[in-house]
Amino acid sequence: MQGSGYGGYGNRSPVMVMSPRLVGNALPSYGGHGIRRQMIVMKPQQIAGTIQPQGQLARSVGASTSPLVVQKTATTEQPASKGFVRPAVAAAPTVYKPQPQAYQDPGTMLSCTSLSQWCSGEAEKSQGLCVKRAIDPRRWQPVVDRLVNEMQEDAEGTISMVSIDLNATEEECQQKFRKAATIVSQNLSRVSDLAKLVYQDALALTDTTHKLLPQAKKILVKLELFGESVCRRWHRDNYVSRAIVSYNCSATQYTPDSNVDFWELEHCGNNDCIIQDKSRILSADVGDMVFMKGLTYPGKAKALIHKSPELKYSNGKVVTRLVLKVDVMDLDDVGGES
Numbered sequence: 001m002q003g004s005g006y007g008g009y010g011n012r013s014p015v016m017v018m019s020p021r022l023v024g025n026a027l028p029s030y031g032g033h034g035i036r037r038q039m040i041v042m043k044p045q046q047i048a049g050t051i052q053p054q055g056q057l058a059r060s061v062g063a064s065t066s067p068l069v070v071q072k073t074a075t076t077e078q079p080a081s082k083g084f085v086r087p088a089v090a091a092a093p094t095v096y097k098p099q100p101q102a103y104q105d106p107g108t109m110l111s112c113t114s115l116s117q118w119c120s121g122e123a124e125k126s127q128g129l130c131v132k133r134a135i136d137p138r139r140w141q142p143v144v145d146r147l148v149n150e151m152q153e154d155a156e157g158t159i160s161m162v163s164i165d166l167n168a169t170e171e172e173c174q175q176k177f178r179k180a181a182t183i184v185s186q187n188l189s190r191v192s193d194l195a196k197l198v199y200q201d202a203l204a205l206t207d208t209t210h211k212l213l214p215q216a217k218k219i220l221v222k223l224e225l226f227g228e229s230v231c232r233r234w235h236r237d238n239y240v241s242r243a244i245v246s247y248n249c250s251a252t253q254y255t256p257d258s259n260v261d262f263w264e265l266e267h268c269g270n271n272d273c274i275i276q277d278k279s280r281i282l283s284a285d286v287g288d289m290v291f292m293k294g295l296t297y298p299g300k301a302k303a304l305i306h307k308s309p310e311l312k313y314s315n316g317k318v319v320t321r322l323v324l325k326v327d328v329m330d331l332d333d334v335g336g337e338s
């Protein structure tokens with residue numbers, strides 16, 4: 001997506017509006033990328049278990065006859081951790097440390113100690129919110145590489161997606177959050193630690209987003225792979241909010257408003273023209289839970305200026321990232337996909 005567009009990945013995913021006949025049904029294949037995608041819309045009457053995520057999701061990654069098989073190695077069997085995670089490869093001598101952060105203006109990104117702080121009065125003053133939780137960027141790379149190999153030529157795009165209808169009681173919403181978290185993490189079940197982490201993140205981020213935006217009618221949860229098709233240009237999201245976690249390689253970059261030439265930002269200037277001082281470009285770390293307020297976020301602090309991280313290459317191939325997103329597209333009842 002260029003400029004302040006809708007979703008940031010305009011060259012990949014068309015806006016999709018679910019018709020009533022699709023409600024509750026998996027879409028085994030759609031989208032211009034040719035990727036085996038899936039979207040499930042959870043209506044109130046479906047929370048009692050009428051959705052069968054496991055069978056449906058068997059189609060969403062890899063061929064239906066070739067389910068994801070991930071070798072159990074030391075890399076994938078380490079326990080999940082919310083703090084520092086030591087590289088699993090014994091020979092790797094490097095101790096991972098998050099990159100030092102450059103100075104940023106107050107109000108750009110609030111560093112929080114927990115997700116509950118996102119709902120504080122202090123958080124209302126920031127365009128972005130972040131719970132630091134640095135994970136070694138290499139920790140889950142073998143898993144992502146395996147996913148990419150399973151998906152072959154279409155090795156990027158949405159792995160699984162759930163649209164949560166929030167027109168329900170609080171108890172029903174909580175059930176839906178749990179079911180959505182199960183669905184988006186299902187494909188990783190053979191890598192139990194990563195599946196558990198994605199499940200916990202999806203559950204926590206949907207619940208927190210619901211608390212932050214109780215007026216929202218829908219929340220969209222997606223687990224995606226990103227290779228070449230990313231939003232490389234600085235932009236603001238033309239929707240309400242996105243919570244995002246990157247599980248390998250690198251994570252979202254952002255910068256304060258004061259570091260941006262807004263005329264260039266809004267008139268198709270390139271990145272070099274938009275950014276005034278590159279030393280003030282900041283980056284989330286792999287594992288961080290980041291909440292980015294979009295242009296239509298209710299409140300004064302909004303519209304975090306951000307972009308996808310620079311691509312990284314290994315053996316001549318782009319390193320694919322695994323990313324969880326929890327989006328609120330709008331505050332009406334017509335939200336679609338970015």
Ligand SMILES: [Fe+2]
Pocket residue numbers: 007008231235236237306
């Ligand atoms: Fe974006």
